[in-house]
Amino acid sequence: MDTTKLITKQAVAKAVYEAIPNVACVLPCDVKRSLAEARKAEGESRGALVLDQLLENAEIAERDCVPICQDTGTCWVCLEAGPDVLVPGDVFAETDDAVARAYSEALLRKSVVRDAFFDRTNTGDNTPAFTDIHFSEKAGCRLHVLLKGGGSDNASRVVMLPPGAGKQGILNEVMDCVRHKAANACPPLVIGVGIGGTFDKVAGMAKSALLRPVGSSAKDERTVELENELLDMVNVTGMGPGALGGKTLALAVHVNTAPCHIAALPLAINMGCSAMRRATFEFNAQTGEFERVDTETGE
The missing domain is CATH 3.30.1330 (60s Ribosomal Protein L30; Chain: A;)
Known part of the structure; x- marks a missing residue:
């Protein structure tokens, strides 16, 4: 029985589109926990005031669905594919459209210019996304989305x-x-x-x-x-x-x-930076879609 999984461009684009507004506004659990632990260890230093502000900022951003940081970054999408999956050559073909729609609908700042040297006009939709494929010995497929300031x-x-x-x-x-x-x-x-x-x-x-x-x-x-x-x-x-x-x-x-x-x-x-905005997804072969992985449990 063939158990090979096909990763589609639609599944990748859907996960990216749904991830971006959340990643921009909600700090991952492991980062929030680490900031809170650092605050406890800091004592009464000036740095403690900074950590208090960062934790409060993260709470406001999550509650009000506003960006953690005004620099909502470039969008890096990394596909990590195991030996039991098939990855078509056009797997990222719909990713730019997903990024453009997500940034526009969520009212996130667009920060990408058309060319680093010859044309530094803003693309107006935060595309292109920066994409990578890594091949792994681990079975299955994982998708990572990182907004990098x-x-x-x-x-x-x-x-x-x-x-x-x-x-x-x-x-x-x-x-x-x-x-x-x-x-x-x-x-x-x-x-x-x-x-x-x-x-x-x-x-x-x-x-x-x-x-x-x-x-x-x-x-x-x-x-x-x-x-x-x-x-x-x-x-x-x-x-x-x-x-x-x-x-x-x-x-x-x-x-x-x-x-x-x-x-x-x-x-x-x-x-x-302190606003480590990232998400990881695991491919579900039964649904044909990517599901978010908890940053604390890895599940």
Whole structure:
């Protein structure tokens, strides 16, 4: 019996269309929980006032169905397909239409220009969406929708280190990026780090790391140790929430690693701001549609 699942462009577009207004206005449960935990740990620092404001802002946004942040970002749609699914070549063919309708109907700010250099006029509908397909050994199909603001992306970095730079070179580069750019990315942050691959792949690895729920553990113990070391180094700077002082500059550091050329050590750092607006969906073969995954339970 053939159990292969067909992912349709209509199912992808429907999930994106329905996700955008909610993602723009409702902070994921894991992010809200982490902000609340950071507030408890902060004590009476100036950063505590920032966290109070962020939590209040999230509550107002969810209650009144208004954007968490005025920068409603670019729309990144990532399809993660397992070996038991079929993905047609036009799977994203209706995604731009879904994005345009969602941004217009929800009255979200449109922030995409026609060409980065030759024509910086606004497209008027926040398209095109930025789309990716990743193939996975895990069965099934997952769809990720991320609204990424300009401030956090602008605070990111890609660098090709020499292999001899090693772990210390990676630590130094991450911390240099944090000291110079974290304040502009609306902390407390979720920091995605990619190590390995190639120049064009490592940035995607760092960005994909932001999709992991805050507080979840990496599968590899060595990665867990590196993430914890980086998080401690970031937070010991004392920059804190809003970079106004305090204990929590970052809620988490998530690291993805991959093979690379013997002569290379690619590194990417992708900042995620305090308004980590994302959603993950799992494909239901029985209904032919994507269903939202809870960011706390993974179900």
